[in-house]
Amino acid sequence: MGTWRPASLSFPACLAGGPGVPTSSDGEPRVLSAARSGVEVETEPRAWELDARRGEDGSVALCTIQRHWEYICNHNKDKTKILGDKNVDPKCEDSDNKFDFSVMSYNILSQDLLEDNSHLYRHCRRPVLHWSFRFPNILKEIKHFDADVLCLQEVQEDHYGAEIRPSLESLGYHCEYKMRTGRKPDGCAICFKHSKFSLLSVNPVEFYRRDVPLLDRDNVGLVLLLQPRVPRAACPVVCVANTHLLYNPRRGDIKLTQLAMLLAEISSVAHQKDGSFCPIIMCGDFNSVPGSPLYSFIKEGKLNYEGLAIGKVSGQEQSSRGQRILSIPIWPPNLGISQNCVYEVQQLPKVEKTDSDLTQTELDKTEVLVTAEKLSSNLQHHFSLSSVYSHYFPDTGIPEVTTCHSRSAITVDYIFYSAEKEDVARQPGAEVALVGGLKLLARLSLLTEQDLWTVNGLPNENNSSDHLPLLAKFRLEL
Numbered sequence: 001m002g003t004w005r006p007a008s009l010s011f012p013a014c015l016a017g018g019p020g021v022p023t024s025s026d027g028e029p030r031v032l033s034a035a036r037s038g039v040e041v042e043t044e045p046r047a048w049e050l051d052a053r054r055g056e057d058g059s060v061a062l063c064t065i066q067r068h069w070e071y072i073c074n075h076n077k078d079k080t081k082i083l084g085d086k087n088v089d090p091k092c093e094d095s096d097n098k099f100d101f102s103v104m105s106y107n108i109l110s111q112d113l114l115e116d117n118s119h120l121y122r123h124c125r126r127p128v129l130h131w132s133f134r135f136p137n138i139l140k141e142i143k144h145f146d147a148d149v150l151c152l153q154e155v156q157e158d159h160y161g162a163e164i165r166p167s168l169e170s171l172g173y174h175c176e177y178k179m180r181t182g183r184k185p186d187g188c189a190i191c192f193k194h195s196k197f198s199l200l201s202v203n204p205v206e207f208y209r210r211d212v213p214l215l216d217r218d219n220v221g222l223v224l225l226l227q228p229r230v231p232r233a234a235c236p237v238v239c240v241a242n243t244h245l246l247y248n249p250r251r252g253d254i255k256l257t258q259l260a261m262l263l264a265e266i267s268s269v270a271h272q273k274d275g276s277f278c279p280i281i282m283c284g285d286f287n288s289v290p291g292s293p294l295y296s297f298i299k300e301g302k303l304n305y306e307g308l309a310i311g312k313v314s315g316q317e318q319s320s321r322g323q324r325i326l327s328i329p330i331w332p333p334n335l336g337i338s339q340n341c342v343y344e345v346q347q348l349p350k351v352e353k354t355d356s357d358l359t360q361t362e363l364d365k366t367e368v369l370v371t372a373e374k375l376s377s378n379l380q381h382h383f384s385l386s387s388v389y390s391h392y393f394p395d396t397g398i399p400e401v402t403t404c405h406s407r408s409a410i411t412v413d414y415i416f417y418s419a420e421k422e423d424v425a426r427q428p429g430a431e432v433a434l435v436g437g438l439k440l441l442a443r444l445s446l447l448t449e450q451d452l453w454t455v456n457g458l459p460n461e462n463n464s465s466d467h468l469p470l471l472a473k474f475r476l477e478l
Helices: 113-118 131-145 157-171 252-268 295-301 361-375 447-452
Strands: 047-055 058-067 069-076 080-083 098-107 149-156 173-179 186-191 197-206 220-228 238-244 281-287 302-304 378-380 385-386 413-418 439-444 471-478
Touching: 069 295, 098 131, 098 238, 098 281, 113 149, 131 157, 149 157, 149 238, 149 281, 157 173, 173 197, 173 220, 186 197, 186 220, 186 238, 197 252, 220 252, 220 295, 238 252, 252 281, 252 295, 295 302, 295 385, 295 413, 413 471
Parallel strands: 098 149, 238 281
Antiparallel strands: 047 058, 069 080, 069 439, 098 471, 149 186, 173 186, 197 220, 220 238, 281 413, 302 378, 385 413, 439 471
16 A cells, blocks of 8 residues: 655645645535544544634634544453543542553654754644744643653753753653763653652663764663552552664664663663562654564564664665675674673683683583574563554554654654553563563554644644654553
């Protein structure tokens, strides 16, 4: 199926006379709906709606897309039902035996990056691209959804200090921020409600390593360990990670190594005294599409990358002709991260004989074993992670999208979480270590590319980033 494109990107769809504003026979703007067959609904909620308001002169002055909550109901291990909700926000409720909380992941589009890549926003009216216009809209979205945890990407440092952090603190959030290395002016932030969590640890991750030539990019990650505020003396902690991986579609080797570094830090932070891991939520812009090798590695816990072209890792580009194959191993030993994506512990080998006592045959065998281990093309991680979103509409197979601008409309943003064991099939890595689980209660519906071009793509008058916010509600059993 070819990619759907609007007939024109020269002016906004929401203005009178612009393309994409459907009208009835009397000229009134219609409310559009995209039904999802295969999705069980209680009444007739729409997956999205277009709300067009008329000005005094009769022109269509404003369009908004209303996204709706989808309840996730697990009746048994094999069947998950999604229930429409009459546009009601499922409130998180705590009790003696459960702790409910919500998480938003949102790439808010750094103003400097917007201006450096202005060719991506030729379809936008100039006024909607100004930070003075965009930030109030972004803050309005954050206020409206009122998530307990925010994972934000492309948070520009000067805006963070002057506006973003003070505004979020006034809403009851505690904010932690990690700026990109080098001269990059943006970074990742994790903010959480004081009323829901207390902070146990802050763990920034820098993907730039001076001693590793492969890792010459300035991307970062941030990992927090949070303690739910509940009256019980003993309560599971939650590990929340946020990242923005390298964009370059042709450098899958760097992307996989950055991901391995993040997973190693998560493993270190989430590891508990009994050898298990606390519940994990991993958010961010991974610059990889659903079904790609990088995405599959996150969900399946393993990846054999032998013979895999570097340009195929993220799935952002269909053709990778002329590109080299991933080296084995991808990253050098001095990075200190194993093929299981954990920090390696430097241990002296237990030797019963001295070197002089070893025969040449024994030395040869040892060398062969070490070489074979080092040259393994199998990556693994210890977590059993699920994606909040399914990435495709069940009735049509049309992809959901999380970002949309002049050149692209795809999914690159995700919320991954360690699911309850009864809700997911046992995945590779789960047998290595037990993982605490979360139950997914609800998610905010996503849209198709055509939906977004109906309101002139992103950013627009109401959605002030080129990404959509992702939002999920979870339950932690106490």
